[in-house]
Amino acid sequence: MKLDEYYSKLAEYEIEWWKAHHRKDEPVLIRQMAKLYELQFGIAYGNAVEAVKHRVEATKEHDLAEKLEDDGDQFEADKHWKNAEDLLKEHFRILMQYIQKLTILKNSK
Numbered sequence: 001m002k003l004d005e006y007y008s009k010l011a012e013y014e015i016e017w018w019k020a021h022h023r024k025d026e027p028v029l030i031r032q033m034a035k036l037y038e039l040q041f042g043i044a045y046g047n048a049v050e051a052v053k054h055r056v057e058a059t060k061e062h063d064l065a066e067k068l069e070d071d072g073d074q075f076e077a078d079k080h081w082k083n084a085e086d087l088l089k090e091h092f093r094i095l096m097q098y099i100q101k102l103t104i105l106k107n108s109k
Helices: 003-022 026-041 045-070 074-107
Strands: none
Touching: 003 026, 026 045, 026 074, 045 074
16 A cells, blocks of 8 residues: 555545544444454454443544533533543553564564
8 A cells, every 4th residue: 555545545434434433333442443453453343342431432432521621511521531441441551562562573573
């Protein structure tokens, strides 16, 4: 794949997951974000899905926290911000685990 084509695909997957998030289409959101990670980081699609599912749940918590905060309920909003943070930590832990495994495999050749 040519570099310009690579950048275009990354942008396409990113925009498509944004649209899916806005449209509340979770299967498309997961698929597009997983494709993005697969291409961007070189990890297997199934592994990307595993990480992405935590990010999707974090996004739901984020949306709820924003709504509660906008409605003036900071106490409840803070609970959801914390939930989002915890889910993102797990998301990044899983993502980095697969990236590190891939790096080890490449370096062992």
